[in-house]
Amino acid sequence: MEESIEWVEKYRPKSLSDLVGNKKSIVDMREWAESWLSGVPEKRAVILHGPAGVGKTSAAHALAKDFDWETIELNASDQRTAGAIERVAGSAAKMSSLTGTSTKRLIILDEADNMHGNADRGGARAVGSIIKTTDQPIVLIANDLYGLTPSIRSSCIELKFNSVQGRSMIPALKKICVEEKIMCGVGVLEKLADNAGGDMRSAVKDLQAVALGRDEIYIEDIATSERDTKESIFKALGKIFKSTDPKSALQATYGLDETPENLIHWIDENLPLQYGTQEGTEEDLITGYRHLSKADRYLGRVRKRQSYRLWRYAGVLMTCGTVVSKSHVSRGFTKYQPPSFWRKMGQLRSKRDMRDNIASRIGDHCNESMRYSRTDLAHLYGRMLKDDAYAVDVAVNLDLNVDEMVYLTGGKKVTKGIQKINDLAQAQRSTYGNDDAPVFFEKKAVKKVQDKKQMDLNQIMQSAASNGNSKAEETSKTVNSAPKDDPKPDQKPAAKAKPQRTLFDF
Ligand SMILES: Nc1ncnc2c1ncn2[C@@H]1O[C@H](COP(=O)(O)OP(=O)(O)OP(=O)(O)O)[C@@H](O)[C@H]1O
Numbered sequence: 033m034e035e036s037i038e039w040v041e042k043y044r045p046k047s048l049s050d051l052v053g054n055k056k057s058i059v060d061m062r063e064w065a066e067s068w069l070s071g072v073p074e075k076r077a078v079i080l081h082g083p084a085g086v087g088k089t090s091a092a093h094a095l096a097k098d099f100d101w102e103t104i105e106l107n108a109s110d111q112r113t114a115g116a117i118e119r120v121a122g123s124a125a126k127m128s129s130l131t132g133t134s135t136k137r138l139i140i141l142d143e144a145d146n147m148h149g150n151a152d153r154g155g156a157r158a159v160g161s162i163i164k165t166t167d168q169p170i171v172l173i174a175n176d177l178y179g180l181t182p183s184i185r186s187s188c189i190e191l192k193f194n195s196v197q198g199r200s201m202i203p204a205l206k207k208i209c210v211e212e213k214i215m216c217g218v219g220v221l222e223k224l225a226d227n228a229g230g231d232m233r234s235a236v237k238d239l240q241a242v243a244l245g246r247d248e249i250y251i252e253d254i255a256t257s258e259r260d261t262k263e264s265i266f267k268a269l270g271k272i273f274k275s276t277d278p279k280s281a282l283q284a285t286y287g288l289d290e291t292p293e294n295l296i297h298w299i300d301e302n303l304p305l306q307y308g309t310q311e312g313t314e315e316d317l318i319t320g321y322r323h324l325s326k327a328d329r330y331l332g333r334v335r336k337r338q339s340y341r342l343w344r345y346a347g348v349l350m351t352c353g354t355v356v357s358k359s360h361v362s363r364g365f366t367k368y369q370p371p372s373f374w375r376k377m378g379q380l381r382s383k384r385d386m387r388d389n390i391a392s393r394i395g396d397h398c399n400e401s402m403r404y405s406r407t408d409l410a411h412l413y414g415r416m417l418k419d420d421a422y423a424v425d426v427a428v429n430l431d432l433n434v435d436e437m438v439y440l441t442g443g444k445k446v447t448k449g450i451q452k453i454n455d456l457a458q459a460q461r462s463t464y465g466n467d468d469a470p471v472f473f474e475k476k477a478v479k480k481v482q483d484k485k486q487m488d489l490n491q492i493m494q495s496a497a498s499n500g501n502s503k504a505e506e507t508s509k510t511v512n513s514a515p516k517d518d519p520k521p522d523q524k525p526a527a528k529a530k531p532q533r534t535l536f537d538f
Pocket residue numbers: 039040041043044045050051052053083084085086087088089090091175196204232233234236
């Protein structure tokens with residue numbers, strides 16, 4: 033029974049001091065946690081980011097244990113819609129602890145870089161606002177830091193977890209062997225650490241696999257179990273692009289955790305890198321893509337007929353076809369890239385989600401359809417956002433965050449101006465509260481009438497009527513700039529007063 037327990041769980045670090053590697057990030061993380069002991073720190077959340085299996089999740093839980101904090105974890109398998117996050121993390125972030133003591137509650141959000149798409153719609157936004165208001169510490173865990181929105185990143189401390197060095201893994205692996213009463217031959221642990229490529233989880237898993245049913249392990253045992261370990265996609269790509277043996281390339285893909293639907297994107301991305309350089313010929317590239325297009329046809333049939341048996345033909349065409357397309361073998365190192373198509377799709381999807389999200393809020397605000405808001409109104413709001421007179425009102429009424437303001441104004445990154453609007457909007461929200469925000473333009477319109485510096489629509493129309501056929505727009509400007517009928521002599525000269533703009537100035 034004992035054998036069935038996963039060693040990665042059994043030997044998960046219980047304290048920050050049990051973690052190997054990444055000393056600097058662990059010290060910084062502990063310092064951040066200590067800053068919570070004397071109140072709410074400026075940065076209420078940290079992002080632990082880095083490759084898989086290096087101890088990010090373990091560090092978050094170990095921190096909670098070291099500080100005797102409760103934990104609440106939301107991982108990607110949970111439905112991370114805005115509502116769910118606010119329900120779970122939002123209330124956790126505000127409530128006192130379960131036990132009623134003043135113990136903190138550490139909110140752990142795993143795979144935080146994976147919050148776009150339908151399931152997580154609005155999730156990133158909810159996380160952004162919880163981070164700003166929480167009075168409980170939050171740890172976000174991500175493989176790809178750039179999968180998080182700039183506004184989330186700017187409100188967190190970023191702590192990078194690097195791959196664990198082989199020599200740092202060895203003492204931890206040795207400790208496990210002692211606990212499990214396993215005798216290791218010379219070089220066994222070094223080889224396991226080396227094979228893991230910086231991934232401590234893999235090292236522990238490989239050790240368990242090789243030690244299964246034995247109490248002694250030797251270097252030869254690793255060579256056999258190594259064959260059983262999963263091929264990484266990069267090793268498989270190396271076999272496809274650099275070997276001349278179609279069978280071994282095909283076998284390398286069997287151990288992958290990728291479907292042919294994904295594998296074809298990997299090959300498509302890297303084919304020009306390998307065959308399109310000066311080492312390959314144009315002919316190699318053309319033949320390679322010819323085989324890929326045939327493979328793609330089979331994938332289309334799989335989708336259409338839901339006949340997954342056809343995957344094998346697609347797999348053979350894309351791997352063996354690529355192998356046989358090369359006219360000579362390139363020996364140099366090639367840095368393979370993940371499919372840029374996925375990144376673009378992810379960016380497009382999150383942009384589309386943001387666009388629709390904003391359009392629906394504009395629609396609510398104007399009582400218009402989402403479609404009309406998206407096509408005809410969004411750009412007007414964008415223009416108002418660029419105007420100091422309206423920017424804060426727009427941001428408050430549409431409840432915009434900095435990323436949405438960047439999108440609406442057509443910018444590329446968060447500028448100082450947008451940051452300022454955001455700060456003023458935040459201040460206004462905290463004054464009025466979320467449900468009690470001032471009605472759009474109402475405050476300004478009333479103020480303007482009181483100041484007699486601006487005419488409302490009726491006045492403009494009346495004035496236009498009395499002046500014959502002159503344009504209402506011109507009238508508005510004339511009246512704004514020359515308050516001749518101002519009766520108060522002690523008032524400052526009208527010329528010095530900055531004329532306020534109306535909607536008609538656009
Ligand atoms: N730095 C480390 N020190 C000791 N053990 C580690 C370390 N990193 C990983 N492990 C082992 O690997 C297992 C998985 O680690 P963990 O889940 O913390 O990795 P992760 O970085 O969060 O990975 P992922 O990004 O895939 O979630 C742990 O239970 C532990 O057994």
